Amino acid sequence: MTPESQTSSLGRTARRNGYSNAESEIPWLTIDEEIRNLLKKSLQEDKGGGDVTTMATIPPNKLGSAKVVVKQTGVMCGCPLFVEVYRLVNENVKVNCWAREGQTLSAGRTVFTLEGPLGSILTGERVALNLLCMLSGIATTTSEHVRAVRHTKARINDTRKTTPLLRRLEKYAVWVGGGVNHRMGLYDMVLIKDNHIDSCGGILKAVNAVKNRWGNTFVIEVETRNLEEVKEALQAGVDRIMLDNMEIDTMTEAVRVIEGRAETEASGNVNLSTVSFIAETGVDYISIGGLTHSTKWLDFSMIIDKHLTEIRHGNQD
Numbered sequence: 001m002t003p004e005s006q007t008s009s010l011g012r013t014a015r016r017n018g019y020s021n022a023e024s025e026i027p028w029l030t031i032d033e034e035i036r037n038l039l040k041k042s043l044q045e046d047k048g049g050g051d052v053t054t055m056a057t058i059p060p061n062k063l064g065s066a067k068v069v070v071k072q073t074g075v076m077c078g079c080p081l082f083v084e085v086y087r088l089v090n091e092n093v094k095v096n097c098w099a100r101e102g103q104t105l106s107a108g109r110t111v112f113t114l115e116g117p118l119g120s121i122l123t124g125e126r127v128a129l130n131l132l133c134m135l136s137g138i139a140t141t142t143s144e145h146v147r148a149v150r151h152t153k154a155r156i157n158d159t160r161k162t163t164p165l166l167r168r169l170e171k172y173a174v175w176v177g178g179g180v181n182h183r184m185g186l187y188d189m190v191l192i193k194d195n196h197i198d199s200c201g202g203i204l205k206a207v208n209a210v211k212n213r214w215g216n217t218f219v220i221e222v223e224t225r226n227l228e229e230v231k232e233a234l235q236a237g238v239d240r241i242m243l244d245n246m247e248i249d250t251m252t253e254a255v256r257v258i259e260g261r262a263e264t265e266a267s268g269n270v271n272l273s274t275v276s277f278i279a280e281t282g283v284d285y286i287s288i289g290g291l292t293h294s295t296k297w298l299d300f301s302m303i304i305d306k307h308l309t310e311i312r313h314g315n316q317d
Helices: 009-018 033-047 052-057 079-089 118-148 167-176 194-200 203-214 227-236 248-258 275-279 306-313
Strands: 063-070 094-097 110-117 155-157 190-192 220-224 240-244 263-267 285-287 300-304
Touching (some): 033 079, 033 118, 033 167, 063 118, 063 306, 079 118, 190 203, 203 220, 203 227, 227 240, 275 285
Antiparallel strands (some): 094 110
């Protein structure tokens, strides 16, 4: 089986989206078997042999109401996962979502209400909130960087610096936040990095080796460290040139030299303090590993609504 035949629909989507100038609508995350199994394993990790606290304190047939409130301003991401977690815990828990995926939320807003078996509401709480907090944090951080470069043509890219087995969800959150996805993995795009170049004996040799092996099957990107390597990448005829850890003046000159003959991507030492200056060099993309590996979670909290529980369900044994 060749790498191309292994490419999932997600990989093809990410590749298309990352190398297209067309704006894409935010995708609604499809809950397929891959995602469902991940959620089941997450619940099993947390629950183990049983939620011993809830089993001891909450009668099995006790019903109740709860709400989830966002405690900070940020971008909503993870609604379909939150709903699916509770479907897996107990289908009798009714979950209503009161915010849109990708919507900017103000602190204090109620984003979910839950109704049903109170023990199940509490058992699913941590897994559902963890996913919501993590993905909303990534979407929020991405959105902040996107806003910082909106006066330029630059688009914000993610990287492969993701949590193992959670890449699909984390890249989804980047997309929700307004960024674009780089390659999904090692299988759906060629990225010739410094170690490949040094091991192969130069950019031209590395690119020729790729073309001899794969022809035009894959988009080819090359990482460059200086203007000499930029010129060599141009000579090799690659699709995208990464300008890695370059000073602003050097990056500006590299964009001038490339002159649209290949897409450009800035990488290295990117944060909210530097991203607008990098964007103003004229690069097409800016890749930021920190979107996924260093993002602070957005804080959500679940609160049992004692008053509503009493009104709707009365005194229960």
